[in-house]
Amino acid sequence: MTPVTEIPPDASDGVFVVVTRTSTYLIDVAEKTLLRAPGVSEHTEGDWEVSELRRDSQDIPLLSVRSCRIGEPGQFWVSAVDDPAVRTWRITTPVVEIDRIG
Template sequence: MAPKQEIQADTTTGVWTVQTRTSTYLLDFDEMTLLRAPGVGGDDSEDWTVSRLRRDSEDIPLLGVKSCRVGESAQFWVRAADDPDVRTWRITTPVVSIERIG
């Protein structure tokens, strides 16, 4: 499928990849999960450091997208996988590319 410039906040279906300066995210709106692969697809610039986050490379419950646009940091609303009462934001380094893959 063709690259996109943004994922709309009201998106409710499909599987998307979001590549940032330091990582690649897989958003599955059908299953409502988010997976972060740190260091995958990032650039070699020394301006950006790959941070290690809890639950990297694991599916975590996705509650929604506040913003996700090429050239800006994305903001994903997620639930802690080990405590359903805890909700938090995942804020990324600037988005390089967005693609709907399913």
Template sequence: MAQVNRIPPDVEEGVWTVVTRTSTYLLDFGEMTLLRAPGVGGDEQGAWEVSALRRDSEDIPLLGVKTCEVGASAQFWVRAVDDPDVRTWRITTPVVSIERIG
């Protein structure tokens, strides 16, 4: 669909891919989920180490986006899958590209 430079914090719809230096994220605002595919990123120089995070390659509940802009780290507000009272931030390596795909 369309490449953009940022996802607005108040976005309420659509499916988006966010490619960072080390990973690709799939954000689905219809289902309110976030999926991280580690090691599938945009760092062609290999200067960034890929970290293993809990629930990699699984949908986790997405509560919102604080910031997501090309050139800076994104911050996603998420909830633990197994405990609805646990909320945390997912902070990424710098964002390389953002695309709305649905």
């Protein structure tokens, strides 16, 4: 694993583990997938509540990374698995760690 401070919005390859205050994300930029593991974080101190989101623990189509930088909420543009015409933002709690694993 290689620690990084951000995933560049123009990244075209790479697999990243992104740890936020409440969850862990596996992001494959080349395959364009995002997987969220809610409640899997070593950084849950404070009053952070873990939200349940549709398709948690499943790969969902990643359209783009708008922002993913340590200290800020991650912002990901995704589409619905069952209807690609439906698009939405996934905005995380503050990012505390990013590791490039591939």
